[in-house]
Amino acid sequence: MAWDDDLLEEQREAARHVGTHARLLAGPGTGKTLTLTRHACFLIDGQGVEPSEIRIVTFTRAAAAELRQRLTQCLGPERLPKISTLHSYALRQLLRNSTLITALPQPLRIADDWEERNIILEDIKLLLGFNRISEVRDLFNELSADWQSLTADETDWDSRFPDPRFLGLWQEHRTIFGYTLRSELVYQLKRALEQHEDLDIEMPVYSLLVDEYQDLNRCDLAVVKQISDRGVYLFIAGDDDQSIYGFRKAHPEGIRRFPQDYPDSTTKPLTLCKRCDRTILDFGLFVARQDYNREEKEISTEEGREGGEVHLLRFLDQEQEARGVAQICSHLVLRRGLLPDDILILLRSDHNRYFSSLYQQYIESAGIPVNAATEEMSPFNQSSGRIVLSLLRLAANSDDHLAWRTLLRIFSTGIGDGAIQSLYSLARSHGIRFADSVNLVINSPDALPRFGNRAQREARRILNTLAGITTVSDEGAQTTLGLLDQIRQITHQAVSDEGEENAILSEFERVITTQEVDSIEDLLQSIETSREDIEQDIEPEKVNIMTMHRAKGLTAEAVMVAAAEDQYIPGRAVGDAVGDERRLLYVSLTRARHYLYVTYCQSRTGSQRYTGRNSGRRQRSLTQFLANGPIPPQAGIAFINSLGE
Numbered sequence: 241m242a243w244d245d246d247l248l249e250e251q252r253e254a255a256r257h258v259g260t261h262a263r264l265l266a267g268p269g270t271g272k273t274l275t276l277t278r279h280a281c282f283l284i285d286g287q288g289v290e291p292s293e294i295r296i297v298t299f300t301r302a303a304a305a306e307l308r309q310r311l312t313q314c315l316g317p318e319r320l321p322k323i324s325t326l327h328s329y330a331l332r333q334l335l336r337n338s339t340l341i342t343a344l345p346q347p348l349r350i351a352d353d354w355e356e357r358n359i360i361l362e363d364i365k366l367l368l369g370f371n372r373i374s375e376v377r378d379l380f381n382e383l384s385a386d387w388q389s390l391t392a393d394e395t396d397w398d399s400r401f402p403d404p405r406f407l408g409l410w411q412e413h414r415t416i417f418g419y420t421l422r423s424e425l426v427y428q429l430k431r432a433l434e435q436h437e438d439l440d441i442e443m444p445v446y447s448l449l450v451d452e453y454q455d456l457n458r459c460d461l462a463v464v465k466q467i468s469d470r471g472v473y474l475f476i477a478g479d480d481d482q483s484i485y486g487f488r489k490a491h492p493e494g495i496r497r498f499p500q501d502y503p504d505s506t507t508k509p510l511t512l513c514k515r516c517d518r519t520i521l522d523f524g525l526f527v528a529r530q531d532y533n534r535e536e537k538e539i540s541t542e543e544g545r546e547g548g549e550v551h552l553l554r555f556l557d558q559e560q561e562a563r564g565v566a567q568i569c570s571h572l573v574l575r576r577g578l579l580p581d582d583i584l585i586l587l588r589s590d591h592n593r594y595f596s597s598l599y600q601q602y603i604e605s606a607g608i609p610v611n612a613a614t615e616e617m618s619p620f621n622q623s624s625g626r627i628v629l630s631l632l633r634l635a636a637n638s639d640d641h642l643a644w645r646t647l648l649r650i651f652s653t654g655i656g657d658g659a660i661q662s663l664y665s666l667a668r669s670h671g672i673r674f675a676d677s678v679n680l681v682i683n684s685p686d687a688l689p690r691f692g693n694r695a696q697r698e699a700r701r702i703l704n705t706l707a708g709i710t711t712v713s714d715e716g717a718q719t720t721l722g723l724l725d726q727i728r729q730i731t732h733q734a735v736s737d738e739g740e741e742n743a744i745l746s747e748f749e750r751v752i753t754t755q756e757v758d759s760i761e762d763l764l765q766s767i768e769t770s771r772e773d774i775e776q777d778i779e780p781e782k783v784n785i786m787t788m789h790r791a792k793g794l795t796a797e798a799v800m801v802a803a804a805e806d807q808y809i810p811g812r813a814v815g816d817a818v819g820d821e822r823r824l825l826y827v828s829l830t831r832a833r834h835y836l837y838v839t840y841c842q843s844r845t846g847s848q849r850y851t852g853r854n855s856g857r858r859q860r861s862l863t864q865f866l867a868n869g870p871i872p873p874q875a876g877i878a879f880i881n882s883l884g885e
Contacts, residue, residue, distance in 0.1 A: 243281035243285050250508075250509070250510055251278070251510060254275050254279070254508035254510065255279040257508060258473075261502040261505035261506075263478075263495070263498045263508065265478065265508075265537060266477075266509055266537060267830075268516065268830040269514050269830065272479070273307070273310070273477065277307055278314070280315075280321055281311065281314040283447060285315070291315070293445035295321060295442070295443075296449040297323075297325065297329055298450075299325055299455050301325065301751070301754065302754075302793070304325055307323050307451065308323050322442065322756075324756070325769060327425050328769040330426045331350060332442065334428060335348055337436070340436050341428065345414055345415055345418040345420065346418075348420060349642070349768075350419065350425070351642060352767055355646070356422075359646065361376045364410060367409055383410075384421070385489055387459060388423070388426075389458050390427075417641040418674075422768065423488070426463055433466045443467070443472070447474070448467055448472050448473070452477070452482075453478035454479060454482060454483035454490065454492050455483060456490060458491075474505070476495070480492035480534055482826070484823050486816065496535055512539075512542065513540065515795055515833055516830055516833060517549075518545055518548060519546075521539070523829060523869070527825050527829065527865050528822075549835045550838075550871050551838070551871075551874065552862075552872065552874065553839045553874060553875075554840060554862070554874065556877075558598060558845070561803075561840075561876065562598040563880075564839065564876045564877070565837075565839060567883065568883070569783055581778070581781055581784065582798060583797070583798045583799075584794065585599060586801050586828045587787055588788055588809050589808065589851075594848050595802070595851075597612070603783055608783055610782050610783040610784075611778075612786075613779070619740065622740070624734070624737065625743070626646060626650060627646075627650060628730055630642075630651070631643075632727065632730055632760065632764070633764060634647075634706055636760045644699075648663075648699070653698070662689075663681070664677075666681070666688055705734060723757075723758075723760065731745055751763060751767065791827070799828070803841070804825075805841065805852070805861060805863060807853045808852045808863075809824070810822070810863075811853045812853050838866065840861075840873075843860060845858055
């Protein structure tokens with residue numbers, strides 16, 4: 241495929257830009273990612289730039305996989321530039337320079353989402369004597385925010401942080417368990433770049449391409465700037481209207497300020513939306529334009545795309561709404577000829593599946609297959625999957641402290657919080673790490689009063705499970721079994737349920753086939769650096785229900801934005817966070833090609849009554865971002881009845 245095949249003229253003109261930094265600033269469906277990938281193809285095929293001189297970064301595994309697929313179609317699998325998420329890029333550079341990075345526990349090991357939530361937060365809650373896990377999570381969120389917004393670089397940061405006890409305990413805990421948090425990876429790379437002129441990093445000699453640039457926070461932007469200062473051209477793509485990751489301190493001001501940050505840069509607009517019909521695009525723009533600080537962008541639809549259906553539907557309560565959503569799905573499949581996976585249902589949040597379970601119930605009753613991926617449904621977050629993952633970690637490194645901690649707690653029998661805390665105390669009193677305390681007890685159970693014999697028995701059971709299948713050399717290369725074969729062997733030995741075994745293997749295969757994974761180390765790093773709550777999990781041949789954050793980058797023939805109430809959007813948000821909520825709604829609305837349905841209730845009862853702002857009150861109202869909009873609400877029941885006419 242030629243680099244400019246099937247490109248519009250404005251996309252072609254942007255893709256062949258060279259000589260200065262460039263910003264692709266464009267709205268939804270205009271082909272930003274397509275143009276960015278074709279720019280890489282142009283550099284390689286049209287300018288003779290070596291693939292190794294180009295680096296492409298994005299934010300999710302799914303986005304990186306899509307970039308890799310597009311580039312493979314154009315360049316072939318042998319001439320691809322390096323593509324990664326920003327966090328995995330940062331991790332690789334820190335690993336390459338581990339001898340210089342003295343501020344982090346070595347060997348570098350990233351705690352994944354499950355470990356952060358179920359080990360780190362729980363342990364610190366117990367050790368600090370807190371009553372609620374949310375108290376610890378708030379402290380970690382503040383710590384993460386300081387890294388991402390660079391507040392931690394301020395000279396008096398330590399004295400201003402609200403809980404020195406927390407900082408001291410966390411430093412001790414991370415030393416004993418030997419972990420680094422994913423949220424500090426980019427910050428630690430920034431510090432290393434500033435502190436070590438001899439830092440050996442994978443430098444894009446010619447160009448750095450950044451997709452979804454509006455999702456960078458101050459720390460990310462600082463790393464990109466340091467790379468560009470080494471003579472590297474930037475080619476970035478994004479849309480300030482689609483900056484939705486305020487929870488990681490991303491802000492639309494980053495892409496808006498690009499011309500000031502890089503005065504010799506040029507802006508390349510893309511103006512033709514090939515996704516949405518005109519009515520849908522206009523409805524979305526009504527929401528986006530409520531931000532008076534946004535950059536106005538010219539955008540139009542393709543010729544012949546002047547139609548599109550948009551319906552704003554009011555229901556009495558959640559039962560009526562769920563029935564209505566199911567009937568619309570049935571109408572779209574049976575009357576309009578859509579396939580189930582042409583339909584996407586989006587929710588702002590879905591704690592304990594309070595919302596999706598009801599929609600799923602009614603859609604299944606209508607005879608339509610449906611998948612709800614609103615929570616972290618990965619088998620790695622279930623006990624059996626976590627056991628296999630932890631055994632795999634021990635196969636790669638027998639002193640993986642978090643893996644030992646996990647297996648003793650969920651794979652073993654008779655090991656409770658008391659035994660775990662005793663092992664922790666043993667490590668602290670001896671100045672050793674957690675795996676060392678386990679090995680000490682294996683050799684001398686008397687070192688652990690009360691729990692020594694049980695801990696020894698269970699630790700030996702774990703070692704026996706690994707015996708005969710540990711085929712990873714000291715350097716981390718597979719010696720006797722292929723990567724998937726080894727995973728299959730561990731899974732088969734550790735999991736008795738065939739359905740669970742198949743689900744775990746499928747998840748491993750998905751990560752391996754969609755990422756640049758050649759070894760156990762690559763596989764584990766990909767899992768560690770992925771933020772699960774923004775990764776997409778689309779099931780083919782089913783209606784898919786997911787949260788709004790997970791839908792970014794997706795497209796569907798029909799989209800339903802359900803529970804579009806002010807109590808959830810913007811919900812409890814205040815200040816700048818209200819802008820994040822408005823942009824999140826805009827992103828959600830503009831996922832739709834031809835059919836867009838927005839539903840809301842006047843009242844919510846049962847468990848749903850205790851969700852959102854003003855928890856406990858039944859009354860609900862349409863989100864403020866759609867009030868007084870171009871399309872007035874209509875009675876949902878009357879609309880549903882009209883579908884049969």
